[in-house]
Amino acid sequence: MNDIAERNSDQLSVTRRYFLGQGAGVGIGAMALDGMLARRAGASDLGTSDRVPHFAPKAKRVIFLTQSGGPSQLELYDHKPGLAQLAGEKLPDSVRGGQRLSGMTEGKPQLVMPAHSTFQQRGQSGATVSDWLPHIAEIADELCFVKSMVTDQINHAPAMTKFLTGHHLTGRPSMGSWFSYGLGSENRDLPDYLVLLSKMKRGSDQPLYDHYWGSGFLPSEYQGVKLRSAKDPVLYLNDPEGLPRELRRGMLNGLNEINAIRQLQTGDPEITTRIQQYEMAYRMQASVPDLTDISDEPESTFEMYGPDSRRGGSYAANCILARRLAERGVRFIQLFHPDWDHHSRLRSWCTARCRDTDQASAALIKDLKQRGMLEDTLVIWGGEFGRSPAGQGKWDSPEGGRDHHPRCFTIWMAGGGVKSGVTYGATDDYSYNAVVDPVHVRDLHATVLHLMGIEHERFSYRSQGLDFRLTGVEPARVVHDILA
């Protein structure tokens, strides 16, 4: 039996219950239920892959700080001082190389817009980080910057789908689902893959599609469960008014017992799973509020994560939740912060997004480190693509912005077996093409799988007659140079 089957059998050990009645009939249901709870799970549904993890993992869990919309590498990390001299000049065709543009700037002159921000070298490692991100700059020595990320999609939804599922069309499992499927959870009271969206009130019209954390062709028990930034973090979690917990418990006991009788009559193993899931639902009714009620956090937590962390549903508050989820052993925790799509007024907008995320992102790293959790927690910060060095709109006015750009962008990672204080890969003088050590999205996937102890080519799922992998069919490489 492999690890997945073992995990399933762990989940079968549901709290024993006592009986209210002693009638003969009641006994049958209760006995049947006991028998079922002792039953071990069947074989795993792993496709052609072997037992996972394939080797000892460096990271036990992932926190993915997804910055949706395409943060500008030029303003934040990829410092190109030479662009100042080229301001307003046409981007040379030799650099552009016939690159496709989005509908927004196609047919318009491509004039260089130097970065609106200023840069410093940071810490011992001397990584360049923008002054717009003072807190991230402070922890630069903890981070591993990859400045040569490459994707092949130029519009948001396909690019984000690619970034998360390895393919630009919908229907493939998201990275978190792959981990849930392969590795499961360390916490039986919570789902393996949890998703947190920043509450923006307004100001963004970029929806975050459910398929970004969908399980695709994997069984849907592996899909990300979105904790909502609302009164009910999980839909339908709260029992109706007037139904106290002890009555719910009794009702579920009765339900499970009659189901157990039915299982004996029909022989259908699916009924046993159903009993388990009703039990998990009952446990989540307790574990989820405990998770999301952050009033037990000391004042210092909020000081560290910044003033916005007091506002429920904000990115900063979600960073605190991410740490709480990590503490509870959840395998894959994914935050989404939208509205990095700055086609115009980049200065004003981009700084606003930096304010939303800078302090809390840095605080999360510091917090994990303080708690000794950074070494086995992999944190990833990044969006679906970068932005073009050419200005969009009036390049020389505060109105100026940048169009989408797939040929290079920057992400960073921390903890979980990656080197700290390094910068990997580089772009050309324009931050247009990744020219040194390009890292394709699928290489990132291969690397993250590797850190979690999985060899990407041996981890697949058979669907519609094909063996699918997160890294797809084109060759992908593990970026060994950034592994600690």
Place this chain on the structure above:
Amino acid sequence: MPSRCGCRKWPSVALAVGFCLHGWWGGVGAAEPVDFNREVRPLLSNNCLVCHGFDEGSRSTDLRLDTREGAIADLGGYSAVVPGKPEESALLDRIRGVDGVELMPPAESHKKPLAPEAIATITQWIAEGAQWGEHWSFESPVAIAIPAEAGDTHPIDYFVSERLKIEGLSMSRRAAKHTLLRRLSFDLTGLAPAASEISKLGETEDQIDWSKWVDTLLASPHYGERMAMWWLDGARYSDTDGFQGDSTRQNWPWRDWVVAAFNDNMPFDQFTIEQFAGDLLPDATDEQRLATCFHRNHMHNGEGGRDPAESRVDYVLDRTNTVGTLWLGLTLGCAQCHDHKFDPISQSDYYSLTAFFNSIDETGAAGGGAKPFLAYKSTMAQPAIDETQQVLDQMTASLDQVKMDAEDSFAAQLGRLIETAQPPYQPWTVIQPSAMRTTEGTVLTKHFDGIITANDSQAVQDDYFLEVPSNAIDRITGIRLEVFSDPSHNVEKYSYAETGEFILTNVKLQVRGRDDSSVTDLSLSRASASVEGKGADSKYGRASGTLDDDPRTGWTTRTKPVEAVQVVVFELSEPLVLSGDGVVEIALLQRSLAPRELMAKFRVSVTNQRGNAVRSLNPMPLQELSDAIVKKNESEVGAAFTVQDIPAGLRSKLKGQFLTDHEPWQIAAEKQQKAARQLNAAKKAAGSLNVTVLKERSSKRKTHVLVRGVWNDHGDEVEPGVLPVVMKQPEKKIQDRLQLGRWIVSADNPLTSRVIVNHVWQLFFGAGLVRTPGDFGAQGEVPTHPRLLDWLAVDFMEHGWDLKHLVRRIVTSETYQQDSSVTKALLERDPENQLLARGARFRLPSWMIRDSSLATSGLLNRTVGGPPIFAYQPVGVWQDQFMGRFTYESTLGPGQYRRTLYTFWRRSSAPTFLFDSAMRRTCEVVPRRTNTPLHALTLLNDVTALEAARTLAGKVLGQHSKAKVDLRLKGMFQAVLSRLPNEDELAILTREHHAAHTYYRQNLSAAKALVSVGQLPEVESVYVVDLAADMLTASLIMNLDESITHE
């Protein structure tokens, strides 16, 4: 049993290729030759064709193993396969791993070496002459004659039992009467049967005429609704576009067309042709044009910056792929970027097929730009209008009642109002902040009259925070901000900016906890300003721009004459009662693009008056009352102002003011407004609608192969053409969509009939005879019962593509009617029930669970057709996802209880109560059936489920006395499951009911809370305790595995 039959068992082959069971073409006897299609082709396909297949681009060498010619070709003195001579066949050396040659498949493919049994099969096949065959699904189906000795055995049972005999198995007994009753009802109508149906069937087995029950169900209008749910998933039907814009569509008349087509039993070939090309039929009717909406149901991309030309290409490809999946069972999408790797479909074949859809008169735009449209008026909207009109009348009546009921308490208050309004009355209380701070360092100074001044701090942007003293006022319903001009400001305007202007980007009212660290934002619903100007950036101006979090919008008075003071008033959505528990702060955010345009002199006041008082700058009614008192005092010195002195107009304003603060009125008014909006929408739905349909443009577009599938990278031009692999090109070339539709349902097409029969089989068995309903190609699974599939496919065509005939065929078989319980041994032998030695047991689709609980409880509204309704869904799902751009308002009145088919489907946020369903983004034909804790939570706590539980409990309680608990438990159980509980089950129900009853007897308010669910009427209090206990038990019964399962 035909004599040529022979069966080989190849358990080892099955293991090698990962199949549990192979398709069975018939045949017994170990000496039979190897069947290429069944045994060899899957081995080649799984292990070799990625590099040696049809796709020229990825073929690594000259060797092809997808055709016999390729396999036996001379590769320079040797061949991969030499028919009859295994020892000379190079292929065998490669797969065996003989010294000196590379082992195939190679290590880098990450495929395991072939198992010895698989190699033995291939060896024997070569020895036997390496016969090749067409892939099974590309050969026309043939219905073999059923031998006379089979008698009147049902044809399905003949095929199934022949197979079982070989396996040494036999069919299970017929399912119990109530089980079969339920199974048929679910399968044919998607609804649980009424409890009374069972008694109509007859007592004993031989009294029951099942075919009569089948006919009844097939004649029900719910049959068409049930079948439509299947078709809508394949058609990726939705009420919105999808993507970022996600605009609402008006395509629901097409959905009603589908329901009617199924109910009228429109032959499937006609059903197909009308959806492909209703517009091209001679003298096309509106309904035939409407049918073509099928091919416009794909998503529309309205994302900013999206090139519509690219979107248009996506739509053409989506239609083509949908035809592949839904009608042909082919994964055509694989040929978008390269030749198909497994099936003989070239990229050029693929693009030739797209050509039929490439000249639609469309631009690729979304929303209102998504022409071509059919202006269509539906006849199905009237019931929605009638229903809603009734609801509105009720709501208006109850609102009037509330107003009348409130008159006494209002009159009693008038005296107190006069006291409050005694001069000098101050409707607004000026805030003297107990603390002030700013984000960027601007220094604020407070003056005696509440005026606050800011210094010239040079800050480009800044936020001002003012703490409201906890004793300032009892509650806050509105905020007033006055902004003063001053000679000391730049150009004597409002700020120290070069322009002298100010821009207020956001206003917030926040409560910070004193003991914990929570911060709550209170929502402001309205902003009314003395004047609105226009910023240098034209997005600035309107005061409503301060209500969002968007610094690109905000209030300014720029371009308007400078006044001594400018005023803006904000209304809170809900009053904030100042309890002293938290710190209340007013935040004035000034984060505009215009540098330093920060208010330099201002004053903030609050009020406790609701309604119009805080919706305009007009004097509040209380202020008017105060003015009236002053006036009377002036004219009649010494005379007291009494209630009689209030002018009628003012009295009515005061009453209005009173009502806005009166909770029963608020609730009634909200419902009344909701009903009015709903009626308005229903009336619109009855008008002319724009349905997206197909229409050719006047000049044809050229169609090209798209290199690597890139939308504007044109390769060779192609002509419209159908797939040569499916059937020979007819003599007369197929030119347009109409001919394409006819080709799809041509008797010579080997795929369509098989694919559709398989879909219908899947509906009733949970899985098809081909387990990959969307892939009948080489990578798909082979049929479990190929001869049965073929027989049904031929029978279907011979009966004029008659779907009801097909359905009747299937459900009258003993195969269908078997008991679905399974022994341990059989479960181990055949976990997925491929052999059909038992009935199908699977969880009902989530929509069927909802519809059935409505039906069982009696809540179901059985109206067919009409505009979409909004079933209960938790608050905030849309708002969260779309940042408030869309708000979900659940339907009031009987519309709420329409079937799930009619619920509004937002593409980016499917109805939340459908815990697993097709996504409706692209064509889906594989049912999603999962088992997660989220289902449990939905079925336990969804409002629909709770309302159904309460209604069922109420219905049964009404039939039996309060003392007869066991009769009620039995009654509810029977209503849901069409059978009585056994002794064990009844004992458990009784136990939990007793516990609930005991609790609610002691906790009456909890009982009341539980039964007050959704929009159900209040209950007389003598019934509350029983109803609550019964309702909880009803919920238990409705959550039973048996209740939500097709047994």
